[in-house]
Amino acid sequence: MQQGGNRQTEKLMLERSVPGRVGVVLPDLDVPAQPLPDNALLRDDLALPELSEPELVQYFTGLSLKNFSIDTHFYPLGSCTMKYNPKINDEVAFSPGFASIHPMQPAEHSQGALELLHKLQGFLGEITGLPAVSLATLAGAHGELGGMLMIRAHHLANGDTTRTKVAIPDSAHGTNPASAAMAGFDVVELASDEQGNVDLNALRAVSGPDLAGVMITLPSTLGLFDTHIVEVCNIVHEAGGLVYGDGANMNALLGRVKLGDLGFDVAHLNLHKTFSTPHGGGGPGAGPVCCTNQLAPYLAAPIVSQNGDSYEFSTPAKSIGKLSGFHGNFGVLVRAYTYIRTLGDAGIKSISGNAVLSANYMMNALRGVYHLPFDRTCMHEAVFSADFQKERGSSGLEIAKRLLDYGFHAPTMYFPLIVHEALMIEPTESETKETIDAFIQALIDIDQEVTDDKDLVNNAPHTTPVARLDEAKAARQPDLRWQPEAAD
Amino acid sequence: MTATRPNTPIANEGHFQSHYIPSTVDEQSEMLSALGIDNIDQLFADIPVEFRNPHLDLPAPLSELEIQQELGRMASKNRAMGSGPSFLGAGSYNHFIPSIIKSLITRGEFITAYTPYQAEASQGTLQVIYEFQTLICNLYGMEVANAGMYDGATSLAEAALMACRVTKREKVALADSISPAYIDVIRTYCQSQDIAVEIVDPSNPALGEETACLVLQYPNYFGYIEDLEALVDATHVQGALAVVSCDPTAMGMLQTPGHYGADIVTGDGQPLGIPVSYGGPYVGLFATKQEYIRQMPSRLSGRTIDKNGKTGYVLTLQTREQHIRRERATSNICTNEALYALASTIYMAAMGKQGMKQVAELCYHKSHYAAAQIASLPGYSLPIDKPFFQEFVVQCPSSPTDINKKLIDLNILGGLDVSEKIPDGMLLCVTEMNSKDDIDALVAALSELK
Ligand SMILES: Cc1ncc(COP(=O)(O)O)c(C=O)c1O
Numbered sequence: 001m002q003q004g005g006n007r008q009t010e011k012l013m014l015e016r017s018v019p020g021r022v023g024v025v026l027p028d029l030d031v032p033a034q035p036l037p038d039n040a041l042l043r044d045d046l047a048l049p050e051l052s053e054p055e056l057v058q059y060f061t062g063l064s065l066k067n068f069s070i071d072t073h074f075y076p077l078g079s080c081t082m083k084y085n086p087k088i089n090d091e092v093a094f095s096p097g098f099a100s101i102h103p104m105q106p107a108e109h110s111q112g113a114l115e116l117l118h119k120l121q122g123f124l125g126e127i128t129g130l131p132a133v134s135l136a137t138l139a140g141a142h143g144e145l146g147g148m149l150m151i152r153a154h155h156l157a158n159g160d161t162t163r164t165k166v167a168i169p170d171s172a173h174g175t176n177p178a179s180a181a182m183a184g185f186d187v188v189e190l191a192s193d194e195q196g197n198v199d200l201n202a203l204r205a206v207s208g209p210d211l212a213g214v215m216i217t218l219p220s221t222l223g224l225f226d227t228h229i230v231e232v233c234n235i236v237h238e239a240g241g242l243v244y245g246d247g248a249n250m251n252a253l254l255g256r257v258k259l260g261d262l263g264f265d266v267a268h269l270n271l272h273k274t275f276s277t278p279h280g281g282g283g284p285g286a287g288p289v290c291c292t293n294q295l296a297p298y299l300a301a302p303i304v305s306q307n308g309d310s311y312e313f314s315t316p317a318k319s320i321g322k323l324s325g326f327h328g329n330f331g332v333l334v335r336a337y338t339y340i341r342t343l344g345d346a347g348i349k350s351i352s353g354n355a356v357l358s359a360n361y362m363m364n365a366l367r368g369v370y371h372l373p374f375d376r377t378c379m380h381e382a383v384f385s386a387d388f389q390k391e392r393g394s395s396g397l398e399i400a401k402r403l404l405d406y407g408f409h410a411p412t413m414y415f416p417l418i419v420h421e422a423l424m425i426e427p428t429e430s431e432t433k434e435t436i437d438a439f440i441q442a443l444i445d446i447d448q449e450v451t452d453d454k455d456l457v458n459n460a461p462h463t464t465p466v467a468r469l470d471e472a473k474a475a476r477q478p479d480l481r482w483q484p485e486a487a488d
Numbered sequence: 489m490t491a492t493r494p495n496t497p498i499a500n501e502g503h504f505q506s507h508y509i510p511s512t513v514d515e516q517s518e519m520l521s522a523l524g525i526d527n528i529d530q531l532f533a534d535i536p537v538e539f540r541n542p543h544l545d546l547p548a549p550l551s552e553l554e555i556q557q558e559l560g561r562m563a564s565k566n567r568a569m570g571s572g573p574s575f576l577g578a579g580s581y582n583h584f585i586p587s588i589i590k591s592l593i594t595r596g597e598f599i600t601a602y603t604p605y606q607a608e609a610s611q612g613t614l615q616v617i618y619e620f621q622t623l624i625c626n627l628y629g630m631e632v633a634n635a636g637m638y639d640g641a642t643s644l645a646e647a648a649l650m651a652c653r654v655t656k657r658e659k660v661a662l663a664d665s666i667s668p669a670y671i672d673v674i675r676t677y678c679q680s681q682d683i684a685v686e687i688v689d690p691s692n693p694a695l696g697e698e699t700a701c702l703v704l705q706y707p708n709y710f711g712y713i714e715d716l717e718a719l720v721d722a723t724h725v726q727g728a729l730a731v732v733s734c735d736p737t738a739m740g741m742l743q744t745p746g747h748y749g750a751d752i753v754t755g756d757g758q759p760l761g762i763p764v765s766y767g768g769p770y771v772g773l774f775a776t777k778q779e780y781i782r783q784m785p786s787r788l789s790g791r792t793i794d795k796n797g798k799t800g801y802v803l804t805l806q807t808r809e810q811h812i813r814r815e816r817a818t819s820n821i822c823t824n825e826a827l828y829a830l831a832s833t834i835y836m837a838a839m840g841k842q843g844m845k846q847v848a849e850l851c852y853h854k855s856h857y858a859a860a861q862i863a864s865l866p867g868y869s870l871p872i873d874k875p876f877f878q879e880f881v882v883q884c885p886s887s888p889t890d891i892n893k894k895l896i897d898l899n900i901l902g903g904l905d906v907s908e909k910i911p912d913g914m915l916l917c918v919t920e921m922n923s924k925d926d927i928d929a930l931v932a933a934l935s936e937l938k
Pocket residue numbers: 079080139140141142173175176217221246248249270285287821822823
């Protein structure tokens with residue numbers, strides 16, 4: 001839909017700015033004016049827009065209409081668990097008793113918040129089977145950094161200074177190697193076998209006195225449950241290493257298996273995936289770290305402890321330290337708590353059941369139309385390859401872009417890196433069968449279009465606010481802020 | 489009351505019909521039969537049977553009505569800043585938040601979108617980020633800003649790491665006047681990277697040839713305005729970078745770090761329209777000079793054109809990032825705080841040129857009024873004689889923690905006890921949210937407390 005006049009969003013705010021307009025009226029100063037500091041300390045000009053409130057609401061609403069989102073579109077972005085984000089969770093998080101409490105106010109006056117955090121630690125410990133939990137890390141990758149620093153601290157506390165290597169499967173998300181490197185480790189890549197599991201021979205080859213640990217995503221980013229997982233943990237433990245779990249894909253396993261039972265030592269969860277907190281166009285998230293009692297003393301500070309009837313923050317005995325300014329992304333934690341309480345024991349388990357059922361149903365319906373490099377029962381997502389279509393002249397990227405014209409967000413493309421032309425599709429438990437059927441049909445229709453009218457597919461999208469963008473130009477001549485000179 | 493739970497089992501799988509999950513028993517059966525199986529549990533056959541379907545000790549499901557009551561009970565045990573005069577700051581600030589912010593950021597099109605990797609389907613978020621980068625550059629007087637970091641503390645820690653990459657040096661000097669939480673987080677980030685952390689006195693920061701950067705806070709943790717010009721110059725003389733964590737509210741009034749030549753400017757975006765929310769979520773601000781752009785962490789939105797020549801936006805310079813560069817990335821950061829970058833963009837636009845200045849001036853005059861009143865009370869004094877912005881330290885006649893206990897009985901949230909740093913010191917914060925009546929109530933209460 002086209003907007004006219006000032007509701008068009010093409011012009012940026014500083015281009016729209018009209019001297020004299022205001023967006024907010026503030027109270028007058030009610031105390032006597034005080035002497036100002038030396039003029040040299042004061043700035044002259046501040047280039048911010050001058051716009052009225054209606055214009056701002058129109059502009060930002062107009063921009064919002066240029067987004068796909070869960071509320072407006074099916075968003076089967078693999079690895080991202082784009083499920084419905086309950087509105088009650090936002091409402092609670094924004095209520096004054098949670099949103100207007102100061103992080104440094106006395107514990108006696110924050111008992112409700114501390115109780116919530118303490119109970120959430122307990123729930124996440126129970127769900128993962130890793131009973132000790134810190135909620136202080138602010139995203140998945142942040143949790144990974146925390147967990148890897150704990151592994152490092154554990155080895156150093158044992159006087160084990162030679163463990164410098166961390167092994168990571170070639171299918172892993174990019175944050176895994178990046179986090180291991182930030183925690184000071186050398187990364188070695190582990191091959192996957194033809195079933196999509198960790199190649200046990202490759203693992204044995206790196207499991208020596210220099211191995212600090214491994215980082216394993218379960219289910220893997222291929223959407224598969226590694227059938228050797230217990231053996232993987234055993235091999236690493238026998239070599240003296242520890243097993244880190246990337247729990248970003250926990251949506252598949254809720255109530256089905258506990259990471260702690262399988263032999264994981266420490267793992268993070270992505271509350272902004274599994275526990276339905278909204279992704280916000282790129283955050284906020286929260287990446288709590290859960291671990292065994294053995295590693296508990298190393299957790300990032302603070303954690304919440306119960307002391308009789310009251311709750312308080314504490315610092316674990318050998319904590320790796322603080323990783324964030326205060327106590328974590330509280331507003332996100334409130335949402336996750338609300339979600340877990342709403343669903344309860346029965347509901348939590350029905351998440352994984354329905355998510356996995358939908359993914360397998362979709363995978364089955366598309367088998368033969370799109371190539372399945374690992375044709376096994378999948379977990380919460382299925383990874384296809386567009387190899388069949390590529391032979392006829394359309395790549396995975398082009399198919400993904402064409403889906404936008406059908407009103408569906410694209411799947412994750414070209415990840416994991418070990419699958420050619422990867423299309424990673426995660427329907428989640430919150431989508432109806434009607435939507436999934438329509439999506440399946442769209443992919444079947446697009447496959448036909450590749451045969452009948454390749455150009456239609458290869459020039460897609462045709463219906464979005466912009467067509468395919470020149471990324472090379474963006475990188476070659478970075479234009480990262482609006483400047484008056486650049487306007488004309 | 490518990491939500492009605494029709495317990496129709498599909499083989500050994502109990503059924504729970506949640507209002508968040510549409511599939512009914514019939515639809516599940518249809519999907520299962522398409523797969524040629526008869527129960528959901530069979531899909532989990534790859535899980536070793538001895539570990540499958542563990543006992544899950546979680547409470548029973550609740551209806552929305554019950555959830556509201558339960559969360560309402562918890563919320564009522566927390567003192568909200570608006571429930572009485574509040575003078576606590578120290579890195580999290582009570583400022584006015586225009587109502588359009590919540591109304592716009594909770595639009596489903598913003599709050600339920602993913603990171604804008606699929607540019608054609610994410611022009612709204614990408615244009616917002618470009619606006620954010622523009623306004624943060626203008627606020628701090630810098631050339632480039634990224635799309636945001638986790639929070640002020642991690643942003644500063646990443647700046648210290650970046651300074652080491654740029655200078656190829658392995659020691660960072662932190663002024664002792666920066667937030668203790670910031671110092672802790674920088675130490676955590678540096679512990680594994682063989683980077684030495686040194687605490688220095690900003691009045692005489694002896695920097696050496698191995699120092700990658702001097703890290704300052706502006707205004708500093710105690711609210712005072714450091715001599716940035718001299719400190720930045722002294723840092724550059726040693727070939728090190730000046731890294732400044734800067735309160736964005738102060739930029740409505742004070743000269744920018746960019747003006748003084750700072751190399752990396754970070755901050756916590758919380759004061760820009762984000763609720764205090766018990767410490768998060770906030771958004772980290774991060775700006776630098778053009779020449780260092782390829783060493784920057786986190787995302788950047790760039791303006792470009794589509795194949796028809798129409799202007800559009802994409803995530804750019806991604807070869808710095810983890811999904812391309814993996815273990816050689818500039819940072820592991822992926823999901824950060826885009827929704828709060830949006831909130832602060834709306835805030836900066838709504839306040840605008842005039843409003844930002846007015847807010848800063850309200851904070852300045854009210855805090856100076858409060859400081860003068862308190863200093864005139866017997867037993868109270870201002871131990872630091874430097875210009876300040878909205879926070880200042882008061883030396884109390886007895887333990888600040890004891891005084892705070894008595895204040896809270898009067899429903900006044902006092903300042904932070906900083907007596908570890910400054911004997912009997914209380915760090916007070918006064919913003920536009922504190923009326924003259926609030927301030928006078930604080931002063932009257934303190935005059936009774938000795
Ligand atoms: C498998 C996997 N691991 C880790 C992450 C990193 O999480 P975050 O983006 O919250 O840092 C993601 C998501 O981006 C992921 O999909």
